[in-house]
Amino acid sequence: MEIFPNSIEPIDSKTTKSTNYELKDKYQIPHRANLFIYGGNLGKPQGPDFLLKVIENFYKVDNSFLLIVGSGTEYEKIKHFIETTHPKNVGLVQFLPKIEYDQLLKIADVGLIFLDRRFTIPNFPSRLTSYLEYSIPILAATDKHTDLKDILNQSKSGLWCESEDIDSFITLARKLANNEMLRKEMGEKWKELFRRTL
Template sequence: MNILFLTIAHITNTNDRGIYTDLMRQFRDKGHKVTIVSSAERRYGIPTGLSTQNGIEILKVSTLNLQKTNVIEKGIGTLLLEYQFLSAIKKYLSNVKFDLVLYSTPPITLTKVVKFVKKRDAAKTYLLLKDIFPQNAVDLNMISQGGLLHRYFRKKEKALYAVSDNIGCMSPANAAYVCANNPEIDPTKVEVCPNSIALTHEPALTATEKSTIREKYKLPSAATLFIYGGNLGKPQGIGFLLQVLRTNENLKNAFFVIVGSGTEFPLIQKWFDSNKPKNALLLKGLPKEEYDKLVKACDVGLIFLERKFTIPNYPSRLLSYLENRMPIITATDRSTDIGSIAEANGYGLSAISGDLEAINKHIHHLCENPDVIKAMGEKGYDYLKNNYTVERCYEIIMKEPR
């Protein structure tokens, strides 16, 4: 089969690890011909063009900056994206007949692209729903409920759902939300198709290897290391993360590592500069390979989400924690099921964002019980193997006759 994947993810190497590159390699390895159409944001200075990499075709489309930029450029770039993708596909992929079109959110503005390929090639369409927009923007007070922008993008959202033969959601709560808030959708086409990765089956670090990594970043050898890695933006509820750091400044057997980038990084940097915490380290986004090594040297993964969310997010950073046999602590809104799933399956502890007493209790509990950390970490790895692999995701997508 010829597979077309549309995404705004910045893909530079198809052999890099990531939820999309891992899945596309799985399709390739199953004998399919894969073509990726991805944005080349203005900041990278890459012209539109087609290339082949590791047996996968990549059509890079020059666009405005769409992520980690100001609201105005992001808005204009998102609106132009549909026409830029469509133009590039017509120019570079006119002779390819696709059997299946996969596409992820964000953005929700690729409906015309999906419709074009679907009609031209009689292709099946599958939406990988990673973001529920515009409601997430309403939750963060970025746009007004019922306002002009909200109505415009809500119409776009519904159109994308309508053109999709199947909608793969990240979790049961995610799927339930989509059905409940879009009653016109046939619920039989909505299913759980979670974030997934290709397992590397690498052995755990030896004590010496772990010590070497900790020494590199001047991390204490005896303390329990809690790591928060990933995007540092408004959706992550950074204010509460800083409260957690502040209230645990005197906890000698705990150390917190915050690594990532995003719109709220300057705020976090300012807090670190002012407070100079002795048991916390802030690192600006690391290359993926270095980040993965750092995670391996840590003990517990942290997941934070803004408490205002009414949509059930499911951050993909969970996967690297579970792969490295680390339990998680979540501080989230009440809508997501990422914490409840972790607790039900024994690999995590959850709290509502803003509940300092609850999350600090979890932190202290794990600091005092290394055996619990190990046992929960093993349960998390087992859950990952059974639920969050690209093999399973591939089977879900391909289970219907194509």
């Protein structure tokens, strides 16, 4: 299986502290918060009901902020949920130009992937490539048939749980939030995987 297209290359993700703070201020992200980012489609295939559970429970992840960037058939449902429940440390943005989204990826600490647990054939989310370019560790909540689970486990470049197990998701998110060294090690594993694959 080809994991990465030849056009994908790691990108230098260094930013100055002032740039980091400017971006966080723009999206109302606390300066010291770990940024968990999801970028991509917000439709039925992403398992929106589980995503709502993540939004509802994300306050349990200390010193962290969840930013969801995307659009799709379930966007209004997610927006309504956020507007009515006022979850702590969660933001939603419908659309961003690629250059602005890439700036956010430069300061992101964890990239999120969601797929509905009812998938029965292997899926490899296309949005993964953006995270790979910036060597961002992955936290994936998907169906158990996905190839991504095996790739993350074997390469040690991210963490995985099934997308119906909110307790496991929060536990893994807290593990990443509380361990900067682990996040850096996982980012380096992505780079190693690039070198072996391309």
